[in-house]
Every structure is written in C-alpha cells, then in structure tokens.
Amino acid sequence: MAALGWDECDVILITGDAYIDHPSFGMALVGRMLEAHGFRVGILSQPDWQSAEPFRALGKPRLYFGITAGNMDSLVNRYTSDRKIRSDDAYTPNAEPGKRPDRAVTVYAQRAREAYPGTTIVIGSIEASLRRIAHYDYWSDKVRRSVLPDSKADILLFGNAERALVALTHRLAGGEPIDAIRDLRGTAFMVKPGWRPSEQWQEIDSLALDRPGRIDTHADPYAMEASAAAPKPAADGAQPVRIVPPAARLAARRADRAHSVIRLPSYEQVKGDAVLYAHASRVFHLESNPGNARAMVQCHGEGPGARDVWINPPPIPLTTPEMDFVFDRPYARAPHPTYGSARIPAWDMIKFSINIMRGCFGGCTFCSITEHEGRIIQSRSHASIINEIEEIRDKSPDFKGHITDLGGPTANMYRMACKSKAIEENCRRLSCVYPGICENLNTDHSSLIELYRKARAVPGIKRITIGSGLRYDLAVRSPEYVKELVTHHVSGLLKIAPEHTEENTLSKMMKPGIGAYEEFRQMFEKFSAQAGKKQHLVPYFIAAHPGTTDEDMLNLALWLKKYNFRLDQVQTFLPTPMALATTMYHSRKNPLKKVSADSEGVETARSGKVRKLHKAFLRWHDPENWPTLREGLIHMGRGDLIGNGPHCLVPRQQPARVLAAGAPASAAAARRPAVDKRPVGAPPARKGCNSAPKRASTKGR
Ligand code: SF4
Structure with missing residues (x-):
C-alpha cells in the first residue's frame, strides 16, 4: 500500500x-x-x-x-x-x-x-x-x-x-x-418480515403458484397483431372483444412480474418437510430466467427474531463488449510473486487455456453451473480471444505453443442462443436441450469453427486442444464442426459425458439418450480415420445418481463391457447445494414435475454400501471390485453373470495376487495388475470374463 x-x-x-x-x-x-x-x-x-x-x-x-x-x-x-x-x-x-x-x-x-x-x-x-x-x-x-x-x-x-x-x-x-x-x-439480503420495496408490490404464495396442470400463465410472443384503435362499446351496451396489442400485454405482464415477490415455504418448513423442500426447489429453479424471473422471499426463524431472506431476480447477462471488457483487463497472468516456485495445481491446469464463454443451457440436474452462471450464453468476441492467445504467447515464459483449451462450461455452446429475444425472455423451460433440442435454439457452430481457424493461424501457436466438455447432441448437428474438432483439436483422447446409458437415470439428469452418443461416436471415428489419427473417446459416467437402480448400473456395466471400456476415472454422485438432483437425493421427489405427497418418487442410493456397489459397476474390470459385484449380483438374482462365460460380468475366482493384497509386504504389488493403463476405450487384451485384465499395450482399436 x-x-x-x-x-x-x-x-x-x-x-x-x-x-x-x-x-x-x-x-x-x-x-x-x-x-x-x-x-x-x-x-x-x-x-x-x-x-x-x-x-x-x-x-x-x-x-x-x-x-x-x-x-x-x-x-x-x-x-x-x-x-x-x-x-x-x-x-x-x-x-x-x-x-x-x-x-x-x-x-x-x-x-x-x-x-x-x-x-x-x-x-x-x-x-x-x-x-x-x-x-x-x-x-x-x-x-x-x-x-x-x-x-x-x-x-x-x-x-x-x-x-x-x-x-x-x-x-x-x-x-x-x-x-x-x-x-x-x-443480490440477496435480510429484511424484516413483510418488507416490500414499495406499496406497488404484491406477494404470491409459491404453493398457489405451482398448481396442478400448469406452473404459471405466460405471455404468448406469437399472439396475433392487434388492430390500431381500441373498439368502442356497441350501442346495446355489449362489450366487443378488445384485442390488446402484444407489446402492451407483454409490458403489463412484465410490470406485474417486476413488482411481484414469491414467498417460498420458510426455512423451518422446508427443514422438516421433504415435499415442501422439493416444491421450494422447483419454484426456485423456475424463477431463473432473467427475462421473466420474479423476486423471491423466504422466512428464517420464528417469532420476534424472524427475518426474510429477500432474493432479487438474477443478473442480466453481459453483452459481448462487456465480456470483452472483463477479460481484457491487464492481468499479470501469474500467481502472486510471494508464492515463489510453489506449484499450484489449478494454475498449472488453466494457465494456457482460454475461457471463451459463460453460462450453460443444458440444465443437467447434477450440475449447478446454470444456477450460478445462468443459461443464457455470454460469449467473448473473436478479437478478444485472439488477443488473449497472443498475450499468453508473448508474456508466458514457459509457453511452448500449446493452447490447452478454448472453452467454458460447455465448449461448443459458444454464441448459441434462442432464435428470438422475445421468446427467450418469456421462456420457462429449465433446459434448451432436454427432452430434445428446442426448435427455437440456434445450433449454428460456424462462429466457433471460424474462431478455431483464426486461433490456429496465430503465429507461434503450434497446437490447440479442447479440454472443456462438449454437448455431443449439439455437435452432431454440425458435421463440419465435428470434423474440425477431430482433425485439429483432439490429442488422442476426447472427454465426453454421456453420464449414463439408462433412460431411467438420464431422465432424472435431463441428459440425452445414449443414441446421441452413438451418433457422435460414429462421426468421431469417421473423421479420425479420414485425418489418419488413432483417437479415442473418454466417456464419463456418474454412479449412484438419483433415479438410478441397481439394474440401471448393471446395464451400464454390461454396456461398458460390450464396448470394451475400462474406465480409470469414475465418479459417484455428489449432492452439491441447490442442484435439482440434490433435491431428488434429499427429498426422494422429482422436482422436474409438480411436487406433492403423491407425486413421483425418486429411488436414490444413499447408503455407503449401495453407492459403493454402483461405483463398482463402473469399474467392473477391476478385480478389487469383484467381491462387491459378486455380492451385489447374487442379491439382485443375477448370479448368472458370475463365471467364466463370455456373457459374464465378473469371474467366479479372485486372482491370486489380489487375494494376497491384505499382506502388507505384497499389497502394492498385488494392486498393480488391477490397474489398466491403456487408453480408455481401447480393447481388452483378452475378450471374455475368465481372467483378470492383462496389462496391454497402448494400441487402440
Ligand atoms: S431455445 Fe427454446 S428452451 Fe431455449 S430459451 Fe429459446 S424457447 Fe426457451
């Protein structure tokens, strides 16, 4: 100072x-x-x-x-x-x-x-x-x-x-x-119960709002054009139908919404009632579009000490010039000098990567990005991004010419948006791509393709890979994009996240069916072959997601086995604050539909034992998981999948070295053969289920 x-x-x-x-x-x-x-x-x-x-x-x-x-x-x-x-x-x-x-x-x-x-x-x-x-x-x-x-x-x-x-x-x-x-x-803040910004404001009970059959009435942006002058009453006193201009109706509705606050059930109520919790979560998520979201209020405490948490509507997304202003500040692009030579893993991971956009309209229920960044995509300009590439090249002493990402929450949503601002402002959907890609969504990838080409042409840039995840259901809409990506921006492996194969689970995740993955895989392999490259997809899956049964996980394991996937990195569902899937986990209700005591229940793996079994299905090839899987399969009445036949998931016998893993001196050696170091998606060294996976070469299929 x-x-x-x-x-x-x-x-x-x-x-x-x-x-x-x-x-x-x-x-x-x-x-x-x-x-x-x-x-x-x-x-x-x-x-x-x-x-x-x-x-x-x-x-x-x-x-x-x-x-x-x-x-x-x-x-x-x-x-x-x-x-x-x-x-x-x-x-x-x-x-x-x-x-x-x-x-x-x-x-x-x-x-x-x-x-x-x-x-x-x-x-x-x-x-x-x-x-x-x-x-x-x-x-x-x-x-x-x-x-x-x-x-x-x-x-x-x-x-x-x-x-x-x-x-x-x-x-x-x-x-x-x-x-x-x-x-x-x-912004959000605490106020005395009943506080309003002005007399104009009205309070709406969320329980009245989320009524059966519909959530709320919304302005119809396609309404017919109005006549220029308001009609006069007929001589006999009958009132003619009066057509209000759509713009006037929209303005009136916006004015109403701008002065409405939705009262959610109180903290004390949602704490003690899982159905009310799920209802509050559902209403909260429906009020997430900055174009039509209303303020919300939730009481905390009882008696004289009670206070309302007042939550204003979400921020208006930044425009491209505003995004550029944020990203074009004179960042030192380095950790603070007091850290000396200490390594900071998060910095190592992102120092040569570039964030090209914010937001995500996917709405995956296990993810909170939409709740935090919103679902309207905010993109930087090409010029700002290219400028950052040049900054990295010119100012990073250890930069060798490899940009490790041009991405964001979802790499290929850059510049994607609803075709109409008016429709977008009135939309109440939680996702633009579930249950199918909305017909109003512009899925044009041309600006992103152009950006990739410009970035590759920057002098001193030798390679650009895409590290962020992709929406493959969007990518297949643009074979030109997939070709560009596969030919120039994949370094052998491409991460992709089907998250599951079973509709039962995918419908709770709000993710596309596995058919879309298959379509992308075929394109990926075709363009990889055309480019003369041996490349593999790395699929990511989540174990124990709400809605997943033991049978769903078994089917996923059989799918992995069928396609010879031996995953190294797997994850078990983590209920993060405010995600819709977390609401399912806690309440066992489905907040994607109207919630009531009788509404759809969601089966959820909560005990450590079941979560462990679900995770074991993802690493079906790991001998350390076989005892868990055998026990689970017997419990499920699927003992037929234990054995040495080609249809089996796990062998009957445990490999000798894994059996000996309990002995301290041999524990490390015993674990070694169980770790498959080949690229994910590469074929097993030996087909069938009559032996432990063998260590294999890195040769892929
Ligand atoms: S693309 Fe469809 S879901 Fe997305 S904002 Fe527009 S109308 Fe809504």
Missing part, C-alpha cells in the same frame, strides 16, 4: 484460494473490474482464520470487505463424494490442504466483522451463491439456513456479479447506506 501511495483500500477482497492474477480466478477478475472503475482494491488470500488479526493486515476498508470462499465451495473443495477429507487442495501453493476453513464465507465474514465491527460485509462466489436460500447440505446431512443469517453479511451477490458489484461499489462510494440498496439484480 505504501508503494502505491495508498493510505487505505476502498475495498478489501478476501478469498480462500491462492491469489492468481488471471481471469479464471474470480477474485482477480473482480479486483481488476473494480480497479478499472477507479477503486483501490486490496486482497487477503487464504488468511489464517484462527483469529481476527490477519484480517487487519490491510487496515479497515473505506467501503466494504468482499468475501468469497474461492472458486469452489469450501466443502466440495475439502471432501470427496464419500465425505472423506481430500489430501490436497488444487487452489493452494504446493496443493497443501487445510489452508481454508469449512464454510469459508461464514467464517471469514465473522472474522472480518470481529476485526472491524460495523464494517460493511459483502459476500459472493459460488459458495454464497448456491447457499442463498435454505438448502440441503450433504456434509452435515441436513437442511441448513441461507448463508446470509449465518454470516450476518449485509448483502449477498450471486451469479457472475460484475454488474451488481460495480453498481454497489459506486453507490456506496456515493454515500448511500448499504441497507438502502435493495434494487440491484443478482
């Missing part, structure tokens, strides 16, 4: 991550945005939370402390899907674990308040964003309050918050008190 000639900071940002000045790290992005608006920004990275003293390191901020857990929810960061503590932290120098507290937003907010009582506290990031209403918390296995009452923050900014943050900071700098700033989109 002394070097900068500052006597104080306007804003002090606190983060649970190491500080890396790169637009993939939220704190850097927010700091650079505020700096561009003339504010003096200090950053406290991974402060020791055991006392308030480290929170005084930069003094008291003139305007506020801005607090985040970092790029991830602190509990997702620290614990596995089996609730075990991870041994490392990718966002910390040398991957050292334990550098941030659990529920970091709450802990940091309390310490900052303790350091400087009365200071304004603003919270944000994915942890605050996805815990803004009462939510099921997998790690404590209970419904928790909104993070607002726990942190006692003055305001919460959710989603990508640049717009709200800049406006908030200017207004605070202009002398407006924090509790007078109640009109910013993308």
Whole structure:
C-alpha cells in the first residue's frame, strides 16, 4: 500500500484460494473490474482464520470487505463424494490442504466483522451463491439456513456479479447506506418480515403458484397483431372483444412480474418437510430466467427474531463488449510473486487455456453451473480471444505453443442462443436441450469453427486442444464442426459425458439418450480415420445418481463391457447445494414435475454400501471390485453373470495376487495388475470374463 501511495483500500477482497492474477480466478477478475472503475482494491488470500488479526493486515476498508470462499465451495473443495477429507487442495501453493476453513464465507465474514465491527460485509462466489436460500447440505446431512443469517453479511451477490458489484461499489462510494440498496439484480439480503420495496408490490404464495396442470400463465410472443384503435362499446351496451396489442400485454405482464415477490415455504418448513423442500426447489429453479424471473422471499426463524431472506431476480447477462471488457483487463497472468516456485495445481491446469464463454443451457440436474452462471450464453468476441492467445504467447515464459483449451462450461455452446429475444425472455423451460433440442435454439457452430481457424493461424501457436466438455447432441448437428474438432483439436483422447446409458437415470439428469452418443461416436471415428489419427473417446459416467437402480448400473456395466471400456476415472454422485438432483437425493421427489405427497418418487442410493456397489459397476474390470459385484449380483438374482462365460460380468475366482493384497509386504504389488493403463476405450487384451485384465499395450482399436 505504501508503494502505491495508498493510505487505505476502498475495498478489501478476501478469498480462500491462492491469489492468481488471471481471469479464471474470480477474485482477480473482480479486483481488476473494480480497479478499472477507479477503486483501490486490496486482497487477503487464504488468511489464517484462527483469529481476527490477519484480517487487519490491510487496515479497515473505506467501503466494504468482499468475501468469497474461492472458486469452489469450501466443502466440495475439502471432501470427496464419500465425505472423506481430500489430501490436497488444487487452489493452494504446493496443493497443501487445510489452508481454508469449512464454510469459508461464514467464517471469514465473522472474522472480518470481529476485526472491524460495523464494517460493511459483502459476500459472493459460488459458495454464497448456491447457499442463498435454505438448502440441503450433504456434509452435515441436513437442511441448513441461507448463508446470509449465518454470516450476518449485509448483502449477498450471486451469479457472475460484475454488474451488481460495480453498481454497489459506486453507490456506496456515493454515500448511500448499504441497507438502502435493495434494487440491484443478482443480490440477496435480510429484511424484516413483510418488507416490500414499495406499496406497488404484491406477494404470491409459491404453493398457489405451482398448481396442478400448469406452473404459471405466460405471455404468448406469437399472439396475433392487434388492430390500431381500441373498439368502442356497441350501442346495446355489449362489450366487443378488445384485442390488446402484444407489446402492451407483454409490458403489463412484465410490470406485474417486476413488482411481484414469491414467498417460498420458510426455512423451518422446508427443514422438516421433504415435499415442501422439493416444491421450494422447483419454484426456485423456475424463477431463473432473467427475462421473466420474479423476486423471491423466504422466512428464517420464528417469532420476534424472524427475518426474510429477500432474493432479487438474477443478473442480466453481459453483452459481448462487456465480456470483452472483463477479460481484457491487464492481468499479470501469474500467481502472486510471494508464492515463489510453489506449484499450484489449478494454475498449472488453466494457465494456457482460454475461457471463451459463460453460462450453460443444458440444465443437467447434477450440475449447478446454470444456477450460478445462468443459461443464457455470454460469449467473448473473436478479437478478444485472439488477443488473449497472443498475450499468453508473448508474456508466458514457459509457453511452448500449446493452447490447452478454448472453452467454458460447455465448449461448443459458444454464441448459441434462442432464435428470438422475445421468446427467450418469456421462456420457462429449465433446459434448451432436454427432452430434445428446442426448435427455437440456434445450433449454428460456424462462429466457433471460424474462431478455431483464426486461433490456429496465430503465429507461434503450434497446437490447440479442447479440454472443456462438449454437448455431443449439439455437435452432431454440425458435421463440419465435428470434423474440425477431430482433425485439429483432439490429442488422442476426447472427454465426453454421456453420464449414463439408462433412460431411467438420464431422465432424472435431463441428459440425452445414449443414441446421441452413438451418433457422435460414429462421426468421431469417421473423421479420425479420414485425418489418419488413432483417437479415442473418454466417456464419463456418474454412479449412484438419483433415479438410478441397481439394474440401471448393471446395464451400464454390461454396456461398458460390450464396448470394451475400462474406465480409470469414475465418479459417484455428489449432492452439491441447490442442484435439482440434490433435491431428488434429499427429498426422494422429482422436482422436474409438480411436487406433492403423491407425486413421483425418486429411488436414490444413499447408503455407503449401495453407492459403493454402483461405483463398482463402473469399474467392473477391476478385480478389487469383484467381491462387491459378486455380492451385489447374487442379491439382485443375477448370479448368472458370475463365471467364466463370455456373457459374464465378473469371474467366479479372485486372482491370486489380489487375494494376497491384505499382506502388507505384497499389497502394492498385488494392486498393480488391477490397474489398466491403456487408453480408455481401447480393447481388452483378452475378450471374455475368465481372467483378470492383462496389462496391454497402448494400441487402440
Ligand atoms: S431455445 Fe427454446 S428452451 Fe431455449 S430459451 Fe429459446 S424457447 Fe426457451
């Protein structure tokens, strides 16, 4: 601060991550945005939370402390899907674990308040964003309050918050008190029960809203054109039909929606009633389109201490020039120099990758990206992206010419959007691609193809690979895109996420059927052969997703065996805060449909034993899983799949070396043969199920 000639900071940002000045790290992005608006920004990275003293390191901020857990929810960061503590932290120098507290937003907010009582506290990031209403918390296995009452923050900014943050900071700098700033989109705060911004506002009970047969009445953007003049009443007093111009009806409806707040069941109600929890989750997700979302309110507490959590509608997506402004800031593109030569895995992973867009309209129920970034795609311009490639080339000392990603939440949604702004603003669907690709969705890949070609032509760039996941159901709409991708941007393996093969599960995930995967696979193999390349798809699957039965997992395992997939990396469903699949996990109800006590139930693997069995099906080839699978198959009445015949999933006998794995001296050696090092998707060394997989060459099919 002394070097900068500052006597104080306007804003002090606190983060649970190491500080890396790169637009993939939220704190850097927010700091650079505020700096561009003339504010003096200090950053406290991974402060020791055991006392308030480290929170005084930069003094008291003139305007506020801005607090985040970092790029991830602190509990997702620290614990596995089996609730075990991870041994490392990718966002910390040398991957050292334990550098941030659990529920970091709450802990940091309390310490900052303790350091400087009365200071304004603003919270944000994915942890605050996805815990803004009462939510099921997998790690404590209970419904928790909104993070607002726990942190006692003055305001919460959710989603990508640049717009709200800049406006908030200017207004605070202009002398407006924090509790007078109640009109910013993308913000949430605590108010007294019954508070309204003005008399104009009406409250709607969510239970009245989510009634059978329909969710709500929406404006019809295709309504017929109106006559220019309003008709006069007939002489006999009869009233003629009056056609209201569509624009006027839309404006009236918008005005209504702009002054409506939906009251969700209270924290106390959803905590004790799984059906009400599922109902609240459903209503919450239906109010996610910035074009028509209404404010929501949820009471926390009872009696005189009760308070409402008020949630304004989500932020308006950034335009392309605004996205460019955010990404074109003068980032150092490096970790803070105080880390010296320490390795930060998250930085190693993204330092040569480029984020070309935000948002996702897929709506996969196990993922919270849509809840955080929204489903309207926000894309950067070609010029801004090419400029970043040149920056990496010119300023990164260890860059060797390989750009490791041109992506985002979904690599091939770049520039995709609804064909009509009016339709988009009135749309209430949770996904543009489920149950099928919406006829209003523009799936044109030409701008992305053009971007790839421009990027390859940048002098000094030797290779560009696409590391982000793809929507293959969209990709097959453009064989030219698949050809471009396969010919130039795959380095042997391409990650792809069917997530499951069974309709029962896919319908709960809101994912396309496995037929779309097959269509993509055929295109992938055809264009790989044309390019003279031996390349493989790496499919990802989720075990124990809500809606998945033991039979579904068995069918998936048989599909994997049929296509000779021996997966190294598999994942078990992790119920993250606010995801729709988490609602299924907790409530055993399907919030994709109207929820009632009698509505569709969702079978969910919750016990460790069943989750372990489901995971074992994904690694059916691993001898260490065979005892679990044998037990499971017998329990399912499918003992016919145990044995040495070609139709069997697991052999009857355990390999000798795995049997000996319990002996300490031989444990490591015993495990070795069970690990298949070949590329995923490559054929097994030996077909059939009468022996353990053999170590094989890397020769693919
Ligand atoms: S493409 Fe279809 S689902 Fe997506 S916003 Fe437009 S109308 Fe809605």
